[in-house]
Amino acid sequence: MSSNSAPRTGDDVDLAGLRSTRQRRAVLRAVARIDVFASSQTIHESLRRSGDHAGLSTVYRALQELSERGLIDTIRSPDGETLYRRCVDSRHHHLVCRRCGQVVELPSGQVDLWIEQWRQATGYADIQPVVELFGTCPACQPTEGA
């Protein structure tokens, strides 16, 4: 990893065991370009617009594989869609604007600490940090006057 890994611009990334195909590279590039959380379909569409067409199922598969390998981030929107975004930092949580998808990263230390407390208090194992907050970012808020 420390030898030939270029920065993650989306093209010459180490795919963690996956074959480097045109489609996967394109997906990674698209995700790198969009910097809000986007659905598989949105990403698929973005690919088509940039001329890098890939089949919808391929996009679904690629996004899943890439997120499994930690190359991209995943969350679930309140209405059940899976959203993806370029991975900024491994373990962290998000505050996502429900309208534009804009993201604020929450300091992970605090969340983890907090989950750890509950793990100890309750005996629950393998607690998944489903701590994703959806709100309306300042830019998307209706003006007070209206």
Add this chain to the structure above:
Amino acid sequence: MSSNSAPRTGDDVDLAGLRSTRQRRAVLRAVARIDVFASSQTIHESLRRSGDHAGLSTVYRALQELSERGLIDTIRSPDGETLYRRCVDSRHHHLVCRRCGQVVELPSGQVDLWIEQWRQATGYADIQPVVELFGTCPACQPTEGA
């Protein structure tokens, strides 16, 4: 407890404007009976088993309406299903066993405090507490020896 409201055993509850139909009463009763988070389909099945049959879409509609009115609680499971449970206390969060659905209520004060901090720090409005933790409860954990 105050005037004429009986305990929420599921039968003579004020439906907050909704007509009191056999089906809605049955749904409420089922939810009162099950005390873990259950899916609409599970609740529909539970109704059938108790002899209170109601159409699946009616159950979906009833659960939605009841949760909108705050009579029952809702969360989303990690795989996108909507889960319902009798409402214990208005604003609170949960730690749910991914296997048996068993729930630990998280002290809401702490979560709210925490969300409030982020609201102030980020300017995001209307932050929804999607703080639902899914883990494996002690009873469902594989024994260490195995």
Add this chain to the structure above:
DNA sequence: GTAAGTGCAAACGGTTTGCAGCCTC
């Protein structure tokens, strides 16, 4: 050369909806 990856189309599973008949208020 061969196993992994792709793309289409069809299946899937949870949920929603249109509509004719029913029942609560």
Add this chain to the structure above:
DNA sequence: GAGGCTGCAAACCGTTTGCACTTAC
């Protein structure tokens, strides 16, 4: 009696899968 409510079946929508073909290694 009128409008809300119900139930069926069909539509929906995001996602997954089977399978023949292609491609990276």
